[in-house]
Amino acid sequence: MQFPRTFNSMKEMQETNRTTVLRVLFAHDSPMTRGEIVRKTGLSAPTITRIVKELLKEKIVIEVGKVELMQGRNRELLQIDYDHIDVLGFEVNESFVHGVVCDLKGAVKMSFSEPVQDKRPQAIAESIKVILDQIRQNEAKTANIIGIGLSISGIVAPTEQKVIHSGTMGWENIHVNDLFPPLGDMMIIVENDANAALLGEVWVANIQDDEDVVYIVISEGAIGASLLVDGQLVRGSTMVAGEISHFPVEPNGKSCMCGNSGCFETYVSLERLEKEFAELSTGNMKLIEAYKAGDELAQQFVIQAAHKMATVIRSIIYLVNPGRIIIGGLWIEAGEEFLNLVLQQVKKHFSLGERHIPQFAYSKLHPHAGVLGAVGLVIDEFLKYQ
Numbered sequence: 001m002q003f004p005r006t007f008n009s010m011k012e013m014q015e016t017n018r019t020t021v022l023r024v025l026f027a028h029d030s031p032m033t034r035g036e037i038v039r040k041t042g043l044s045a046p047t048i049t050r051i052v053k054e055l056l057k058e059k060i061v062i063e064v065g066k067v068e069l070m071q072g073r074n075r076e077l078l079q080i081d082y083d084h085i086d087v088l089g090f091e092v093n094e095s096f097v098h099g100v101v102c103d104l105k106g107a108v109k110m111s112f113s114e115p116v117q118d119k120r121p122q123a124i125a126e127s128i129k130v131i132l133d134q135i136r137q138n139e140a141k142t143a144n145i146i147g148i149g150l151s152i153s154g155i156v157a158p159t160e161q162k163v164i165h166s167g168t169m170g171w172e173n174i175h176v177n178d179l180f181p182p183l184g185d186m187m188i189i190v191e192n193d194a195n196a197a198l199l200g201e202v203w204v205a206n207i208q209d210d211e212d213v214v215y216i217v218i219s220e221g222a223i224g225a226s227l228l229v230d231g232q233l234v235r236g237s238t239m240v241a242g243e244i245s246h247f248p249v250e251p252n253g254k255s256c257m258c259g260n261s262g263c264f265e266t267y268v269s270l271e272r273l274e275k276e277f278a279e280l281s282t283g284n285m286k287l288i289e290a291y292k293a294g295d296e297l298a299q300q301f302v303i304q305a306a307h308k309m310a311t312v313i314r315s316i317i318y319l320v321n322p323g324r325i326i327i328g329g330l331w332i333e334a335g336e337e338f339l340n341l342v343l344q345q346v347k348k349h350f351s352l353g354e355r356h357i358p359q360f361a362y363s364k365l366h367p368h369a370g371v372l373g374a375v376g377l378v379i380d381e382f383l384k385y386q
């Protein structure tokens with residue numbers, strides 16, 4: 001399929017000086033003159049003149065006005081042409097395939113969703129193709145597409161462009177080429193959903209690179225945590241760091257489908273809790289709804305979930321000592337009261353003192369953190385200093 005225009009090759013984007021110029025322009029809040037770019041990058045004036053000429057010709061950079069200098073001479077103000085460069089983001093989970101077109105600042109220009117009826121890779125590839133076709137039909141609204149980011153729950157090897165294992169989707173060793181139609185040398189970056197969501201939060205909330213952050217995402221069935229330590233995602237030696245679904249939280253507790261008992265997910269997976277709640281409840285409200293309405297049984301379920309979440313969070317604090325913990329996923333619907341319940345419980349049993357308790361909040365980007373994080377990864381790659 002043909003997109004409106006793509007760069008001939010990502011190699012084209014990887015020239016050191018060019019990426020330096022792009023990064024400086026991207027990081028600067030306002031348009032810059034060539035002279036300012038020279039000072040900021042430390043590159044020579046002729047080099048900047050040449051690169052800016054190239055970037056203007058390729059419509060990556062545009063002139064947005066002039067500034068008058070002392071001698072009465074004008075200098076053009078330059079900035080990245082944010083409206084002319086787009087990124088596609090996809091999120092795949094057990095319920096839907098979500099696709100967005102974002103500009104280079106991450107603002108969503110278009111959004112599409114396809115429900116998932118069949119989780120097999122061929123069926124998901126079909127939904128992705130439907131969304132790509134819809135994007136293509138809106139060609140007038142899309143610009144240069146520089147790449148695609150894909151967020152998915154499971155164990156992901158980004159460098160191999162592979163989903164190694166996804167319990168939620170029932171996938172083993174699925175390559176991005178199994179999911180996307182041939183797109184030439186379009187950059188496609190795949191990332192685990194919790195990692196992508198964490199990067200999305202860091203990017204949008206402007207969290208400092210050196211802050212240690214843990215992101216916990218609880219979707220219908222799966223639970224994942226993502227760890228950002230010293231500005232780097234912690235993946236683990238075999239890529240399973242943060243797979244906390246089966247973290248033991250109760251000796252001889254509820255039996256888990258993994259064969260063990262007392263696993264974290266048996267106490268917080270809403271898919272499971274909804275079933276258990278429906279069996280015992282006399283009403284017909286769903287768990288979170290009933291909890292908010294003050295239903296006693298629902299309160300018991302939710303308090304137990306909060307306690308188990310606090311147990312896992314305390315362990316994470318002892319191990320990682322993060323400055324910030326972000327909770328994403330379906331429990332957000334339970335509101336601030338639930339978050340406070342978890343936090344109180346963490347504080348009550350944490351033995352090293354309150355000053356070690358991290359900042360604690362729900363995801364600001366819910367439910368789009370994953371897809372925006374995937375978009376952010378592509379933008380980061382585009383601007384990467386090579």
Ligand SMILES: [Zn+2]
Pocket residue numbers: 245246256257258259260263
């Ligand atoms: Zn288990």
